[in-house]
Amino acid sequence: MSLPYEPGRRFWKFAVAAMTCGLLAAGASAQSGGTLNWIIANEPALFVPLTTSAGSSCDLGPKVVEGLLTYDYKLNPLPLLATAWSVSKDGLRYRFDLRKGVKWHDGKDFTADDVAFSILTLKQYHPRGRSTFANVERIETPDAHTAVLVLSKPVPYLLTALSGTESPIVPKHLYEGTNIQTSKYNNAPIGTGPFVFKEWVKGSHVVLDRNPDYWDKPKPYVDRVVARFIPDAAARALALESGAADLGTKVIPLSDVERFKASPKFIVDIRSFPYLGNQQQLYFNFDTPQLKDVKVRRAIAQSLDMEAFNKVVWFGYGTIAASPIGPQISKYHDPDIKYYPFDLKQAEAALDEAGYKRGADGVRFRLRLLYNPYQDKRSADFVRQSLARVGIDVAIESYDLATYVTKAYTDRAFDITLEQLANMFDPTVGVQRVFWSKNFKIGLSFANPSHYVNPEVDRLLEEAAVEPDEAKRHQEFKDFQRLVYADVVSVEFGTDPQITIAAKKVKDYIPTAEGIRGSFSEVSLSEDGK
Numbered sequence: 001m002s003l004p005y006e007p008g009r010r011f012w013k014f015a016v017a018a019m020t021c022g023l024l025a026a027g028a029s030a031q032s033g034g035t036l037n038w039i040i041a042n043e044p045a046l047f048v049p050l051t052t053s054a055g056s057s058c059d060l061g062p063k064v065v066e067g068l069l070t071y072d073y074k075l076n077p078l079p080l081l082a083t084a085w086s087v088s089k090d091g092l093r094y095r096f097d098l099r100k101g102v103k104w105h106d107g108k109d110f111t112a113d114d115v116a117f118s119i120l121t122l123k124q125y126h127p128r129g130r131s132t133f134a135n136v137e138r139i140e141t142p143d144a145h146t147a148v149l150v151l152s153k154p155v156p157y158l159l160t161a162l163s164g165t166e167s168p169i170v171p172k173h174l175y176e177g178t179n180i181q182t183s184k185y186n187n188a189p190i191g192t193g194p195f196v197f198k199e200w201v202k203g204s205h206v207v208l209d210r211n212p213d214y215w216d217k218p219k220p221y222v223d224r225v226v227a228r229f230i231p232d233a234a235a236r237a238l239a240l241e242s243g244a245a246d247l248g249t250k251v252i253p254l255s256d257v258e259r260f261k262a263s264p265k266f267i268v269d270i271r272s273f274p275y276l277g278n279q280q281q282l283y284f285n286f287d288t289p290q291l292k293d294v295k296v297r298r299a300i301a302q303s304l305d306m307e308a309f310n311k312v313v314w315f316g317y318g319t320i321a322a323s324p325i326g327p328q329i330s331k332y333h334d335p336d337i338k339y340y341p342f343d344l345k346q347a348e349a350a351l352d353e354a355g356y357k358r359g360a361d362g363v364r365f366r367l368r369l370l371y372n373p374y375q376d377k378r379s380a381d382f383v384r385q386s387l388a389r390v391g392i393d394v395a396i397e398s399y400d401l402a403t404y405v406t407k408a409y410t411d412r413a414f415d416i417t418l419e420q421l422a423n424m425f426d427p428t429v430g431v432q433r434v435f436w437s438k439n440f441k442i443g444l445s446f447a448n449p450s451h452y453v454n455p456e457v458d459r460l461l462e463e464a465a466v467e468p469d470e471a472k473r474h475q476e477f478k479d480f481q482r483l484v485y486a487d488v489v490s491v492e493f494g495t496d497p498q499i500t501i502a503a504k505k506v507k508d509y510i511p512t513a514e515g516i517r518g519s520f521s522e523v524s525l526s527e528d529g530k
Contacts, residue, residue, distance in 0.1 A: 194219055
């Protein structure tokens with residue numbers, strides 16, 4: 001899309017009327033009515049992704065609460081609660097013209113005060129928002145429909161960080177003066193989005209009803225969304241095959257993919273979601289005595305055959321990559337970083353040299369392995385079996401998502417953990433949180449699980465976060481990748497398969513770069529199922 005430029009500032013402004021007409025024309029043939037039955041594998045602790053970046057919260061939240069912008073599959077910004085935006089030439093002032101006539105679900109007017117409150121809240125409480133909005137000095141609200149973010153330093157990725165899944169806008173009048181982290185509206189939200197929260201039956205489902213006063217009429221097209229929490233993969237597949245469920249991403253066993261492809265009842269969609277930049281990893285707890293030694297961490301890395309992992313656990317559908325910045329962010333990914341060679345003899349020798357010889361029972365030491373339930377348990381089994389071959393006894397601990405988060409990020413009761421910390425749309429947003437020492441805080445979920453501290457890494461990340469020169473930023477991220485690789489902070493698995501299963505009757509389920517984390521405002525159900 002070609003955008004006009006005005007002297008003295010970079011300026012993005014969209015022909016909103018033309019775009020809206022185009023969207024309405026595309027949706028003119030959409031059938032209205034019906035209930036979308038949607039599967040979510042893991043029940044979240046919170047509904048709104050205001051103080052968390054947990055996957056299920058990011059899936060659910062944007063159906064009710066919205067962001068300023070949404071994005072196409074090339075990550076070009078599109079209007080949502082903001083209709084136009086401009087950035088000053090020095091990159092220090094972001095002006096947003098806000099949509100008029102928008103109501104919160106309780107009938108109150110949406111205003112610039114809500115935007116200012118939400119962004120400052122994200123800056124304080126959100127795992128990624130702490131870095132995304134770290135340079136926001138203040139937010140000016142000259143009138144009810146204008147918000148101006150004033151920055152101390154440039155944030156080159158800011159315009160891509162404003163989706164409902166990443167930076168939800170919440171009602172100031174309901175949150176202000178309350179404990180943000182324990183607010184009842186985190187789990188019974190009031191939003192501006194296409195669906196209104198109806199109920200959450202713990203352990204079972206969430207019901208969302210069509211918002212009859214949605215600003216983007218005639219959307220949404222479906223009358224109701226029922227999100228069902230089904231933790232067992234076989235049960236999820238059965239729900240789809242029986243017609244009890246219509247849609248789900250990463251919900252069936254990978255061993256079932258070919259069978260679903262052969263069925264005329266389903267669409268098997270292998271598109272990845274560029275806004276998410278999915279990535280899976282194994283992190284070492286640097287507070288565990290044995291794991292303080294880089295030789296031990298490297299030996300563990302050499303004990304994992306990642307080619308075999310992709311075949312055995314991901315059925316060959318994944319993309320393995322050794323760098324913490326994965327290939328989905330291709331312009332920053334360093335393809336020259338390769339896995340430490342899989343070599344059990346070298347790993348054994350390194351562990352001997354580190355002083356951890358096998359005991360009479362053949363065991364060198366024992367480790368507690370946690371895994372984010374968004375990871376397939378077979379990943380944990382693969383790691384356990386691999387490390388057993390070099391004399392490391394691994395005990396796997398399995399928990400639901402809420403308990404896992406507490407164990408890993410509050411209690412820190414683990415030695416190694418398998419995570420799914422997405423790269424997101426930019427390394428400063430998705431990757432910095434993991435390796436930046438200043439992001440380590442007891443209770444802060446999905447942020448620096450290793451308790452890793454490296455001042456040079458901090459410097460590179462902090463400089464890249466504000467560097468407007470793309471060539472310099474690229475080099476800073478390259479240097480960063482090589483440092484954390486040498487320190488063996490993690491074993492990166494790469495991009496796991498992103499497979500969406502949809503009944504043929506479901507239309508327009510992932511029209512934006514957020515994928516399944518979009519709003520569902522465009523979803524419709526065809527009567528003939530074709």
